[in-house]
Amino acid sequence: MSRIFDRLLLFIYSLAVGVLSAALIILATGLVPGKFVAPAWLPTALIVVASILFILSVRFFYVSLRRERTSLHSIDQRTEIGDIRISMETVENIALKAAARVRGMKDLKARIKVNEAGLDITIRAVVDGETSIPAMTEEVQRNVRDYVHEITGIPVSNVSVYVANVIQTQTFKSRVE
The missing domain is CATH 3.30.70.1350 (Cation efflux protein, cytoplasmic domain)
Known part of the structure; x- marks a missing residue:
């Protein structure tokens, strides 16, 4: 049950961060008209940070939807001599x-x-x-x-x-x- 809850939280988190980073990229590129008083380097920095967050959110979104393997292929044991x-x-x-x-x-x-x-x-x-x-x-x-x-x-x-x-x-x- 906790895995389902964790996956749900990861899904919601990745969706929220993805939407916010996409909105930030749109605002920083000037696609939405408006007056922003900021230094010249700020839009570029915002685009870079928002792009990284967007890529991470896409990866987390994929992980939250991916099915886990239901069975293990092997059982691993560690001994004082080595692994089995x-x-x-x-x-x-x-x-x-x-x-x-x-x-x-x-x-x-x-x-x-x-x-x-x-x-x-x-x-x-x-x-x-x-x-x-x-x-x-x-x-x-x-x-x-x-x-x-x-x-x-x-x-x-x-x-x-x-x-x-x-x-x-x-x-x-x-x-x-």
Whole structure:
């Protein structure tokens, strides 16, 4: 919510400064008739300052309207030896590997979000319907949380499991003639 408010303030500020600097440029160039008693260097200085402010306001206006990236491409960690960058795809694959170890989980997909407390991991799965879904999803949550933390060193704050469907198992009856 605070980002939206900050962007709104930046939008209003850049719009106001842009309009005022454009008006100042118009007045200093003499496009609007009127009597101004000022030294000869003042209109030139006003035009230069107003032009700089106008360019800055256009840049701030663009920043206030620009969409932010919704996801990070990597997670950066600093150690005493140096920096470590782990791609989001790597973390997704590690989470999928941990979830796949649970019997009965099929067609897995993962989504990773980064927050202040650590990683929020969402696993989407299709289950076989032969195992208790609450027990299976709790095992997936534990496996994913522990394995991702063990492998990457990044704390996992939340693991959500979304069961999308149940696989229809085919039952074949023997036919004896």
